[in-house]
Amino acid sequence: MRQTNDLFTSEVGAKRNIEALDRVYTANARILPPGAPMIEGRAQIKTFWTQAIAGLDIKGVTLATVQAEVAGDSVVEIGRAELTTNAGQTVVAKYVVHWKQEDGAWKWHTDIWNMNQ
Amino acid sequence: MRQTNDLFTSEVGAKRNIEALDRVYTANARILPPGAPMIEGRAQIKTFWTQAIAGLDIKGVTLATVQAEVAGDSVVEIGRAELTTNAGQTVVAKYVVHWKQEDGAWKWHTDIWNMNQ
Numbered sequence: 001m002r003q004t005n006d007l008f009t010s011e012v013g014a015k016r017n018i019e020a021l022d023r024v025y026t027a028n029a030r031i032l033p034p035g036a037p038m039i040e041g042r043a044q045i046k047t048f049w050t051q052a053i054a055g056l057d058i059k060g061v062t063l064a065t066v067q068a069e070v071a072g073d074s075v076v077e078i079g080r081a082e083l084t085t086n087a088g089q090t091v092v093a094k095y096v097v098h099w100k101q102e103d104g105a106w107k108w109h110t111d112i113w114n115m116n117q
Numbered sequence: 118m119r120q121t122n123d124l125f126t127s128e129v130g131a132k133r134n135i136e137a138l139d140r141v142y143t144a145n146a147r148i149l150p151p152g153a154p155m156i157e158g159r160a161q162i163k164t165f166w167t168q169a170i171a172g173l174d175i176k177g178v179t180l181a182t183v184q185a186e187v188a189g190d191s192v193v194e195i196g197r198a199e200l201t202t203n204a205g206q207t208v209v210a211k212y213v214v215h216w217k218q219e220d221g222a223w224k225w226h227t228d229i230w231n232m233n234q
Contacts, residue, residue: 030195032211034151034231038183038195066155069215072189076215078147078155078227094149096213096229098186098193110195112213114151114231 001075001099001106005063013061013083016053018046025111026102032112057086066094074109075099081113092116118192118216118223122180130178130200133170135163142228143219149229174203183211191226192216198230209233 004024011020025031025042032038039048052058066078081093095113099106121141128137142148142159149155156165169175183195198210212230216223 032195032213032231035234037233038211070189071191071193071215072187074188074193076188076191076193076227078149094155094229096149096215096227098188098213110193110213112211112229112231114149114229116154117152 001065001068001077004106004108005065009061009063012049012053013058018050018053021046021049023105024108026100026107026109029107029109029111032110034114056083059084059086068099071098073101075106118182118185118194121223121225122182126178126180129166129170130175135167135170138163138166140222141225143217143224143226146225147227149227151231173200176201176203185216188215190218192223 007020008024011017021042025045027042029042029045030038030040031045031048033048039045062082064080066080068075068077077097077099079095081095083091093113093115095111097108098110100109124137125141128134138159142162144159146159146162147155147157148162148165156162179199181197183197185192185194194214194216196212198212200208210230210232212228214225215227217226
């Protein structure tokens with residue numbers, strides 16, 4: 001799971017390598033972003049993050065697990081995220097991710113977040 | 118689970134019966150509301166909802182399950198909420214709830230949501 005989160009922060013957040021999302025989200029994952037309807041499927045999720053990272057001009061992302069609880073063959077994680085922008089802003093968010101295994105790797109199957117302020 | 122959601126909509130949303138939250142949330146539940154840090158424990162959650170329902174002047178709430186997935190001895194639900202205010206506004210939100218059983222009843226153990234707009 002740490003590898004997957006590291007992929008998101010190092011590849012997607014810092015390098016804008018959107019293709020790395022193949023290794024972060026399950027094929028039929030769902031994201032529930034603030035200010036938009038739910039988005040289903042990895043292709044649509046890639047489009048969302050491409051636009052969000054460019055639109056917010058994100059410089060980097062950090063993720064910190066607050067709690068990870070085993071639930072059958074899945075895991076429910078509560079976490080804290082910090083997004084920094086190239087303009088020097090920092091946004092603190094919190095999230096819940098429902099993790100599942102796909103092709104032997106732990107991935108985000110359901111991902112919902114919101115901002116603390 | 119439907120009974121629990123009905124309790125929230127009929128007792129908490131419509132009648133502002135905050136004590137009914139004892140039957141909705143587990144004792145050590147966590148909520149992750151937009152615009153605020155995570156809140157832990159049913160007592161604090163009651164304080165949050167007392168203030169939120171009064172502050173937004175909520176008239177009613179509807180909850181609709183989009184997907185409920187069994188995860189071990191728990192359930193992960195994705196849902197859609199509609200809040201109406203006495204001023205006639207409607208706010209559409211989406212949520213993820215991690216359900217657990219407590220004292221033989223299904224309750225919300227982790228509850229995170231955000232608005233669609």
